Amino acid sequence: MLESQYWWLIAFPIFFGLGWLAARVDIKHVLSETRSLPAAYFKGLNHLLNGETNRAVEVYVDIARHHAETIELQFSLGHLFRRRGELERAINMHQKLLERRELTDAQRQSAQFELAQDFMKAGLFDRAEALLNELQHSDYARQARTELLGMYELEKAWKKAIETAQQLRDDSHSYQHEIAQFYCELAEQSLTRSKKDEARAYLAQALETHRQCSRARLLRGEMAFAEQDYAAAIDEWLALESQEPHALALAMRQLMAAYDASGRGDEGTTLLLRLLKHYPELDVMDLAYERLMSLQGVDAAYEFVRERMREHPTMPGLRKVLEAHLLVAPVEQKAELEIIVRLLNDVTRDQSMYYCHHCGFKTKQYFWHCPACNEWETYPPVRGRKKASA
Structure with a gap:
């Protein structure tokens, strides 16, 4: 036991000496590196610390010009x-x-x-x-x-974009949404040149790449509608219900026009009301109100918006109820109701916008490609639906 104590008495000074020597070597290394730096480097650093960015940049540019390393x-x-x-x-x-x-x-x-x-x-x-x-x-x-x-x-070099996206595909990102959108862009370019068969081929490729591509369905329905093939247009648009029912809002006016043109107007109205019942957020209440107003009169339209407000209360719904009530209200109440409707329009203005779920950019127009963050399919087809908070 006594021998081990003596051993520590001898070893301690040795370890201390080795540590001191290592520290001296490190300090010398740091000092040599510091001396190798040009003096202007510290001048530039001083400018940065003082917030003089432009002067610091000029100093460092001069250093880069005269020091090859x-x-x-x-x-x-x-x-x-x-x-x-x-x-x-x-x-x-x-x-x-x-x-x-x-x-x-x-x-x-x-x-x-x-x-x-x-x-x-x-x-x-x-x-x-x-x-x-x-x-x-x-x-x-x-x-x-x-x-x-x-x-x-x-x-807008969509063919090159498709080729490049296909090269980028891996387990982390399939790029199927983007590639399908590129085919849709090609289809729209073909339609502007009246090349309908080419457009159909591109849309088929879009759906082959991404079966749930709502835009391809919408475009195929628009093509059929333009050719007055209303049954085909209706079939294309109704296929959206099993994919993305809220996307029906983007085609609903044309869908109702197709029903009317094919002599099935009542069937169209029934479908519209059924869809609103099943999908309360479907952004077509204004259309349903207008349709009931023209087909069944003011009382039916007013009763519709009141019932919808009870089932799915929202600020835009309240505004629509008051607008409908204006049509049946006594004359002495109309001035006050008009003020309330005007105030509600101001309050609900943001709820009439589409919001990008990726960056939050808002716009009155629906976009497949966000003009702010350049992401695809980030706008839900429901106005006022903002990005959920994390």
Whole structure:
């Protein structure tokens, strides 16, 4: 026991000495690295700490120009220029990087990818596409294809978009929604050129890619309606009930017109009321009200909106009840009711908008492709339905 105590007395100073020596080595290493940094680096850092971003950038640009070893700094500056919208400076920075012979393969690919993004931001899509295609067999292949897909969507180059999305398909993302939408876009382009058979082929491919593609069903119904094949149009639109019943709202006026044109108006009205009963959020109450008003009169329309309000109370429903009540109310009540309706219109204005479930962008027009976040099928066909809070 006594011997072990003596051993510790000897070992402790040795361990202390080794630790002191290691610390000295680390400090020397840090000091040598600090001395190797150009003095201007700290000047630029001081500008950043003082919030003088523009002056700091100029200092670091000068460092990058005179110190060849600052590759990572050049990457950072190029990225910063692009974010600030200084695209010409970003392009110049990344082009100079690519001219350097000492770049590793990974650095060269990274510089190409950054330069391609600069070109895309600048609207130079041909140059961006060429660089991204060169990266198809590199470590940046997936990122390059993702950028290409976004670019093809902007250019409305839907065939290229389909090919690229198919290359991106994997277990994490099937891209079936996007590819089906691209086929629908091609179908609409064909329809504008009066190439109906071509449009039908594209819509068939859309449904083959994604069986639940509501847009393809809607377009096929519109084509049949335009050709006065009302039975076929009705069949196409009614098929939506088993896919996405709320999407029926996007075709309901034409659906009722098809029933009327084929002499089945009462059947159409019965269908409309049944759908509202089964799907209370179906966004066609205004249409049902108008239809009952024209076919069965004011009293029937008024009773309809009152019953619907009891079963499915909403602010837009209350507004419609008051609008209907205005038509049957005594003259002395109408002035007050008109004020209440006007106030309700202001309160419920947001509930007359479509909301993107991805980014929250709101619009009066229904979009398949959100103009704000560029995601597909993010607008539920129910006005006022906002993204659920997490």
